[in-house]
């Protein structure tokens with residue numbers, strides 16, 4: 108058996124080190140996700156953002172695990188999602204499957220940001236999760252849904268700001284989400300909020316009906332997989 112050259116020994120050493128670093132990075136990410144999901148109350152992380160007001164609206168927000176969310180509020184969120192999204196789902200290969208949506212929205216990993224006006228009327232929500240995605244700790248925004256009459260008043264953008272603060276405070280790398288490509292108002296909205304195509308998004312050649320968008324937290328330069 109021949110002796111390995113110094114170059115090849117160095118190369119395998121580098122590879123081993125890179126693998127170790129990657130393992131550490133993933134282990135750190137997983138511990139951040141576990142820690143975020145163990146938090147009893149997320150409100151202290153974004154307290155000053157939980158009231159939103161302008162000349163048109165005054166909104167109070169609260170954050171709940173789905174397991175602690177009032178069932179009536181969850182049913183309203185499911186109903187609002189159906190009212191806002193059913194047609195869009197029906198016009199792509201996903202189709203609208205209410206049972207699957209209810210299951211997703213009721214999953215124990217789900218967190219809810221709930222927005223009510225000063226008459227306590229439910230006006231908007233976001234379903235989000237702290238999760239590992241492509242080896243990174245991310246705050247994944249599953250839904251952001253606003254009642255029709257409350258749109259274009261800055262509320263959607265404010266909800267995203269709350270999610271971004273939570274992602275930052277819990278050491279997530281970014282806020283990531285899936286957007287349907289045939290939902291132009293959502294595309295304009297996320298662009299206005301500073302979201303761009305994520306590295307994990309399907310390529311243009313795949314002509315997928317969805318894309319993955321993200322906005323990095325200050326914990327990282329960019330959100331890369």
Ligand SMILES: CC(C)(COP(=O)(O)OP(=O)(O)OC[C@H]1O[C@@H](n2cnc3c(N)ncnc32)[C@H](O)[C@@H]1OP(=O)(O)O)[C@@H](O)C(=O)NCCC(=O)NCCS
Pocket residue numbers: 191192249250251252253254257258259260261262263264265286290291292293295296297299300
């Ligand atoms: C998309 C959605 C969340 C936006 O919420 P919103 O509260 O109306 O958005 P904001 O008022 O914060 O808008 C911020 C900026 O986004 C852009 N924007 C928002 N809605 C837009 C629309 N329909 N068309 C073009 N640009 C839009 C604008 O630049 C806007 O700023 P401006 O009003 O000063 O021009 C809301 O329209 C909605 O719930 N839609 C149905 C559900 C949905 O598509 N959700 C997203 C996918 S999960």
